[in-house]
Structure formats: C-alpha cells, structure tokens
Amino acid sequence: MVTGLSAAEIVAYGESLQLLSRxxxxxxxxxxxxxxxxxxxxxxxxNVLHVFAMPSLVACAFISNAMMRxxxxxxxxxxxxxxxxxxLFLRWSEEELPExxxxxxxxxxxxxxxxxxxxxTAWRRPPPASSQAMQLSLLAQATIQxxxxxxxxxxxxxxxxxxxxxxxxxEERCQLMAQRITMLYRFNSPEFxxxxxxxxxxxxxxxxxxVRSGVGGVLEFDEVLPRVAADAQMVLSEQIRxxxxxxxxx
Numbered sequence: 001m002v003t004g005l006s007a008a009e010i011v012a013y014g015e016s017l018q019l020l021s022r023x024x025x026x027x028x029x030x031x032x033x034x035x036x037x038x039x040x041x042x043x044x045x046x047n048v049l050h051v052f053a054m055p056s057l058v059a060c061a062f063i064s065n066a067m068m069r070x071x072x073x074x075x076x077x078x079x080x081x082x083x084x085x086x087x088l089f090l091r092w093s094e095e096e097l098p099e100x101x102x103x104x105x106x107x108x109x110x111x112x113x114x115x116x117x118x119x120x121t122a123w124r125r126p127p128p129a130s131s132q133a134m135q136l137s138l139l140a141q142a143t144i145q146x147x148x149x150x151x152x153x154x155x156x157x158x159x160x161x162x163x164x165x166x167x168x169x170x171e172e173r174c175q176l177m178a179q180r181i182t183m184l185y186r187f188n189s190p191e192f193x194x195x196x197x198x199x200x201x202x203x204x205x206x207x208x209x210x211v212r213s214g215v216g217g218v219l220e221f222d223e224v225l226p227r228v229a230a231d232a233q234m235v236l237s238e239q240i241r242x243x244x245x246x247x248x249x250x
Contacts, residue, residue: 042191049142050088056142057084058104060235062114062125063140069122070105074098079231083150084143086204087197113139144236145192151232152177152244153198157211157219158229166217167202174198181243 005013011031014020019037023030033041057080061073074097081097084090092100105123108114113136114123126132153174157165165173178193191197202219205211210228214220233241 045142046191050090052139052142053084053088053090054092054100054104055108056139056144057081058101058108059113059136059140060144060147062123062136063144063235063237065125065234067122067124070102070120073105073123074101076231076234077101079228080147080150080235082208083201083204084146087146087200108136111135144240147232147235148240148244149178149192149197150201151229151236151241152181153201154225154229154232155244157221158225162220162222163214163218165219167199167206167213167219168217170202170219171195171198184243 003010011020014031015022019033019041021032021034023032057077058073061068061076078094078097081090081092082094085092105114105116109116109123112126113132114125116123125136153170156173156177157170160170160173172195175193175195175198178198182192202211205225206213206219210224211219211221236244
C-alpha cells in the first residue's frame with residue numbers, strides 16, 4: 001500500500017512520531033533524525049529494499065558515468081546482480097536480467113530520471129543541478145552501500161593475495177574495516193559491518209567459482225576476481241573508492 005499523504009504531510013507525521021526534528025534556518029528548515037532513530041529506520045528500509053533494488057542498481061551505473069550504453073549497463077548489472085539477488089531474495093533469474101534491465105531503463109526514462117539517445121542504445125543522466133539528478137542519486141543510495149560492502153571484501157582479498165588468507169580471517173578483517181569506515185564516515189547502518197553478510201558474500205563467491213578453497217582453507221583466486229572488482233569500481237564514486245582503498249591499506 002502506498003500512502004496518500006503529501007510530502008509535507010509525511011514530514012509532519014514523522015515529526016509527530018518524534019522521529020524527525022526540525023532545525024530552523026533562514027534559507028529553509030533542515031530536518032534531522034537522531035542516530036538512534038536512524039538505526040531503527042534501517043529495519044523499515046530493509047523491509048522494502050527489494051522493491052527498489054533493480055531501479056537502484058541501474059541508477060548506480062550513473063554515479064560515476066554521465067552516459068552508459070545499454071549493453072554496458074546490462075553487463076555491470078549481470079556481474080553484481082547475483083550477489084544482490086541472493087541477499088535481497090530477488091525473483092529474476094540471471095537469464096531474465098537483460099530484459100529486466102531494459103524495462104527498468106525504459107521506466108526510469110518515462111519518469112524523466114534518465115534520458116535515452118536517439119536510437120535508444122545509450123542512456124545519460126540528467127544535468128547535475130536538476131531535481132531529476134537528485135532523484136537519481138537518492139534512488140542509487142538504496143543499494144550503493146551493499147555494493148560498497150562487496151567492494152570492501154574484494155579489495156581486502158586482493159590486498160591479501162591469492163592463497164594467503166582463510167575465509168574466517170577475511171570475514172574478521174572485513175568486519176573490522178567496515179566498523180572503521182562506519183566510525184570515520186558516520187554511517188548509521190549496522191548491517192554494513194555485519195559479519196554474517198560478509199560471510200554470505202564470500203560463500204557465494206566460492207559457489208560461483210570466483211574464489212576457491214586451497215590447502216589449509218586459504219582462499220585462492222585468479223583473474224576473474226579483479227574483473228569483478230573493476231566492475232564494482234565503475235558504479236562507485238571516486239571518493240568512496242579512494243576511501244575504501246585508503247582504509248584497507250592502513
């Protein structure tokens with residue numbers, strides 16, 4: 001069910017529940033949420049995240065790219081989708097994904113959030129100062145932190161090197177690094193450093209043959225893992241990429 005309340009009424013309702021607080025300013029009031037309330041709101045977000053997952057995943061492709069060809073978006077989505085689908089229990093198979101991506105692009109285009117070129121083979125994001133650009137950015141936020149978590153795990157595994165670290169040790173290192181990032185950048189998302197989610201991601205990397213267990217339980221990988229990392233980099237902002245790499249190289 002979708003609420004019939006207007007945006008202003010939704011904000012007023014949030015204030016009535018004492019989830020939002022208002023700070024007056026001459027250029028317009030600023031709405032705030034306490035750290036405690038933000039953590040509690042993560043529960044509600046996670047209950048509806050699957051609804052926005054595909055549009056958000058497509059929106060992520062435009063964070064660092066002003067224009068993307070449809071085929072490149074399909075490739076990027078195909079590389080990341082299996083992991084997002086497993087975490088959020090998305091219903092589409094990998095064979096269905098290319099068509100799902102096309103339908104999602106067309107829906108975003110119809111909403112004016114992105115624009116297609118004349119022959120429909122490429123898409124571009126709206127001008128940075130436009131309200132449509134803000135909508136696209138907000139849409140991307142629904143899944144970008146999940147992709148950041150994946151990239152952190154891959155970056156740490158690449159840093160350790162093939163055959164140099166066990167899954168248990170990698171999970172622990174991922175959790176510690178994610179906690180540090182949360183402290184440095186004030187994320188209000190406990191699941192960002194949830195060790196179970198890191199473990200599930202590494203398990204899926206193993207199931208898909210991207211990494212494998214060697215002698216003594218160490219994780220081994222070949223040239224496929226750097227390609228996965230490169231694709232993840234394409235949907236992350238330069239600032240986030242540098243922040244993760246900086247933290248992992250401490």
